[in-house]
Amino acid sequence: MxxxxxxxxxxxxxxxxxAQTLKITKSAGDLSHAILIHPNINYSFTNSPLGYGSIQEFPKNAYRASFVFKEEKNTVWFIMPIGANGCLTFEISPKSEGDDFDWMIYKYSHKLAKEITKDIARPVRSNISRTDPAVSGKTGMKEGYQNSYAVPGPGRSFSKPLDVKKGDTLAFVIDNIYHNGSGFSFKSSLSNQxxxxxxxxxxxxxxxxxxxxxxxxxxxxxxxxxxxxxxxxxxxxxxxxxxxxxxxxxxxxxxxxxxxxxxxxxxxxxxxxxxxxxxxxIAGNKAILFNIHFAPNKDLILPNSYPDISRLIEFLKAYPDYDIRIIGHTNSNPFTEQGYLQRLSFFRATAVKKRLIASGIKEDRLSCMGKGGKQPLTTSKVQKEAMKNLRVEIELQSREEEEVVQK
Structure with missing residues (x-):
């Protein structure tokens, strides 16, 4: 044992x-510029889509199937990669009950844009039902519903969950039929199998x-x-x-x-x-985050890092009297130029900082440092142990103590 x-x-x-707080740009109205999202991460959008990007993928056509948009008005596209087998649900919550969000989900492929243009792409789920004030205009996919689609007019605000497989990629298109909406939140849940x-x-x-x-x-x-x-x-x-x-x-x-x-x-x-x-x-403690992962030789944060980042965000919101120094570390590969490793570790710390700022943490509470491979936790040659050197550390700093030092 x-x-x-x-x-x-x-x-x-x-x-x-x-919640990851984001702003919808006009370009995200096109599938080619879809916003990357991930399951089990809550997103809050400060504005609603306005217009349909540079291409109206769904021009007005009254003869389309009843479960497909008759006309694209104010849209945003999302791309969601699926990392595990499971059952997917989600909920769109308008910030204003005057908004009316319709949506469709497609299985993504490189042919999807052409298939949509030819009106041969079929959504795997959609909901174009009239907004229901009784549920504050919420819509999505929810347990307890049996319908795959909901057509225009009065009807169900939710459609049934979607079974997904690891390696799938979904394309969401969300349309607000009214202009100048107040934004919305998007919350998804991928239950595991x-x-x-x-x-x-x-x-x-x-x-x-x-x-x-x-x-x-x-x-x-x-x-x-x-x-x-x-x-x-x-x-x-x-x-x-x-x-x-x-x-x-x-x-x-x-x-x-x-x-x-x-x-x-x-x-x-x-x-x-x-x-x-x-x-x-205690002020001065260092926290080690082993589960903030990056793409090899890049500062791109991988999706499986979000739980640790979310915990860090919750900490900073719960403890406003603390600032933090974000310290990036790499391995100590003797065959790699040390200056490169130091820069990479700094860029990775900065990537975490940017994620925190995007989630509402004030920039003046955050500073960054890169240590490269100068401070390894282990010299073990076993890969599993050596991976612990690839980490992000958080050094807690009391704001009150910093103010005293500055005075």
């Missing part, structure tokens, strides 16, 4: 996937008082960031959680008022153990 001492990462708050056939157990204690903590424990899929299961430790700090076997996962433990901790785990047996020692939040 393997006992792991977890690594402290961030402060515990009630987990929810923080990953078998949870193993058990992980352990104990959560306070590192300062050595007392048990009845904290929450969450299991996330490492490759997609999708939450697979969660549980709460009992009053003795003991927990048991269902997890998959032979699949990389992230285990997170948190308790109110304490830094949360995370551990990368891959079980190769039916039962295993991970213990957590949670630290209270």
């Amino acid at each position: 393997r006992i792991i001492s977890a690594i402290v990462v961030l402060v515990a708050t009630a987990f929810s996937c923080s 990953i078998p949870l056939t193993a058990k992980l157990s352990g104990k959560i204690i306070s590192s300062s008082t050595k007392k048990p903590l009845a904290g929450k424990v969450i299991c996330e899929d490492d490759s997609t960031g999708i939450q697979l299961s969660e549980t709460v430790a009992n009053s003795s700090g003991n927990y048991i959680i269902s997890v998959p076997i032979n699949r990389p996962i992230n285990i997170i433990a948190k308790h109110g008022g304490y830094l949360f901790a995370t551990e990368d785990v891959e079980l190769n047996q039916k039962i295993d153990t991970v213990n957590f020692n949670l630290d209270p939040v």
Whole structure:
């Protein structure tokens, strides 16, 4: 049985996937300039689409099928890659009840634009029903509904969920029939179909008082960031959680008022153990985020990083008296020019900063630093261990202390 001492990462708050705040540009009215979105991430759009981009993919045509737009008016396109098998639901919530959002979903391929132009593309789901004030104009795909489509006029505001497979890509087109809308939120959920056939157990204690903590424990899929299961430790700090076997996962433990901790785990047996020692939040602490991942040799943040980024956003919103320094680290590859690694690590830290700013965190609370491969956590040649050197660290700074120093 393997006992792991977890690594402290961030402060515990009630987990929810923080909204990514974005603005819709006119170009996003075209499929060729669709906005990239991901399942299980909440998006808030500060404006509604106005116009249809440079191409009206759905010009007025009264003879189209009843479940397809008769005319494209004020549209935005989204592209959603699917990283795991599952069942997809989503909800559009208008910020103004005067807006009326219709939508269609297509399976994306490089031929889709031409097929739409020829009126031969068929949406896998759509809802063009008249807005219903009883549900505040909300629409989407929701459990409990059996209809794949909803045609114009009075009808159901929601259509049934969509079963998706890993490797699928979906194209969403959303149309507001009214001009100058007030924006909307887009919330999707991809429930997993990953078998949870193993058990992980352990104990959560306070590192300062050595007392048990009845904290929450969450299991996330490492490759997609999708939450697979969660549980709460009992009053003795003991927990048991269902997890998959032979699949990389992230285990997170948190308790109110304490830094949360995370551990990368891959079980190769039916039962295993991970213990957590949670630290209270203290100015000057460094938090290690192993699960912010980037494309190789790039500063492009990968979708499975969003849960950790969301937790960071929640921390900054819950603790406005703290600023942070975002520190990027790479490996210490002796065959790579060290200046390049330092620049890459700085650009990656800056990419995290930009994501936080886009989510409403003030820029003056954030600073960046790149360390390259100068501060490795391990010299192990085992790839799984060596990967821990590729990380982002967050150094907590008290705003009050900084103000005293400046004075």
